[in-house]
Amino acid sequence: MDDLNELKTRILAEIAAARDEAALEALRVAAVGKKGEVSLKMRELGKMSPEERKTAGPALNALKDEINAALAARKTALADAALEARLATEWLDVTLPGRPRRDGSVHPVSQVMEEVISIFADMGFAVAEGPQIESDWYNFDALNIPPEHPARQEHDTFFMNRAEGDARPPHVLRTHTSPVQIRHMQAHGAPCRVIAPGRVYRMDMDQTHTPMFHQVEGLAIGEDISMANLKWVLEEFCRAFFEVDEVELRFRASHFPFTEPSAEVDLRCSWEGGQLRVGEGDDWMEILGSGMVHPRVLEAGGIDPEKWQGFAFGLGIDRLAMLKYGIPDLRAFFDSDLRWLRHYGFASLEVPTVHAGLSR
Ligand code: DAH
Numbered sequence: 001m002d003d004l005n006e007l008k009t010r011i012l013a014e015i016a017a018a019r020d021e022a023a024l025e026a027l028r029v030a031a032v033g034k035k036g037e038v039s040l041k042m043r044e045l046g047k048m049s050p051e052e053r054k055t056a057g058p059a060l061n062a063l064k065d066e067i068n069a070a071l072a073a074r075k076t077a078l079a080d081a082a083l084e085a086r087l088a089t090e091w092l093d094v095t096l097p098g099r100p101r102r103d104g105s106v107h108p109v110s111q112v113m114e115e116v117i118s119i120f121a122d123m124g125f126a127v128a129e130g131p132q133i134e135s136d137w138y139n140f141d142a143l144n145i146p147p148e149h150p151a152r153q154e155h156d157t158f159f160m161n162r163a164e165g166d167a168r169p170p171h172v173l174r175t176h177t178s179p180v181q182i183r184h185m186q187a188h189g190a191p192c193r194v195i196a197p198g199r200v201y202r203m204d205m206d207q208t209h210t211p212m213f214h215q216v217e218g219l220a221i222g223e224d225i226s227m228a229n230l231k232w233v234l235e236e237f238c239r240a241f242f243e244v245d246e247v248e249l250r251f252r253a254s255h256f257p258f259t260e261p262s263a264e265v266d267l268r269c270s271w272e273g274g275q276l277r278v279g280e281g282d283d284w285m286e287i288l289g290s291g292m293v294h295p296r297v298l299e300a301g302g303i304d305p306e307k308w309q310g311f312a313f314g315l316g317i318d319r320l321a322m323l324k325y326g327i328p329d330l331r332a333f334f335d336s337d338l339r340w341l342r343h344y345g346f347a348s349l350e351v352p353t354v355h356a357g358l359s360r
Contacts, residue, residue: 259291
């Protein structure tokens with residue numbers, strides 16, 4: 001009996017000290033495996049007298065149970081410890097604030113787009129979109145620019161390739177955002193109030209022209225919309241965009257095929273000391289084209305010109321960005337020069353809104 005107690009004390013101590021599952025398994029085999037110490041002792045029961053067997057049998061069984069229970073308990077304890085250790089190394093504090101990367105910035109064109117969108121959104125204008133590869137019908141015909149119209153030449157259009165033998169007129173890279181007017185009218189009808197910002201393309205390249213540039217189109221249609229509404233909307237826009245209290249606009253009679261009457265709009269400014277000041281001085285700076293939507297354009301959009309009328313305008317985003325942020329050469333916009341982007345770029349986490357300030 002004494003050696004059974006000794007055996008028990010030793011094996012239980014070894015189990016308690018086992019460092020991992022492999023060590024536990026080795027102990028199990030050595031104690032209660034087929035040829036384990038306890039199993040061998042059980043085999044000896046056969047050679048014992050019935051008297052001896054009566055006490056030794058239950059004692060050995062009890063020992064075997066105790067060893068098995070200790071093995072299971074140690075196994076659970078080891079698994080728990082392993083999980084704790086893993087949790088400790090994979091710990092991540094999700095409440096830490098993000099670290100803004102300092103080498104990315106928002107391009108001035110994107111910044112100005114966001115500014116323009118947020119200003120017009122405050123006046124109830126939604127954003128409309130259209131394709132950059134456009135049919136010549138949307139880009140020209142529907143806007144009252146028939147094939148023989150000189151405006152088609154003035155636009156220095158990029159034409160897409162046609163398959164040989166295909167007699168249809170080729171698609172074009174849209175030369176302005178005005179075709180989005182037609183698409184929006186067709187899809188949503190009247191009344192409407194939208195702007196359409198996006199890329200446009202013309203074959204032109206110098207200090208103030210690049211073959212791809214950005215425009216924002218405006219379109220508002222209702223039963224009694226007039227030039228007065230146009231003037232107010234544009235004044236509000238300029239005041240908000242240039243972040244000044246007062247602006248003065250000058251409407252100059254002009255001609256666009258898609259508006260009648262048409263006006264080019266100039267903004268009072270001063271260039272004293274080479275610096276632009278909006279709302280003061282004696283200079284005038286042309287900023288956009290506009291007018292009342294031509295009845296034929298309404299018709300092309302599926303809208304009854306007897307019932308509806310509206311205004312439209314189109315302005316160049318890149319030039320607005322140059323003016324507002326003092327950028328001298330348009331071509332640098334598209335050079336992807338990191339030094340330029342760092343200098344003229346904007347913080348990536350700040351979203352321009354009219355109420356919080358557009359260009360902090
Ligand atoms: N589409 C004209 C252009 O690209 C700009 C423009 C002028 C748009 C007058 C308009 C408008 O909607 O009414 O030069």
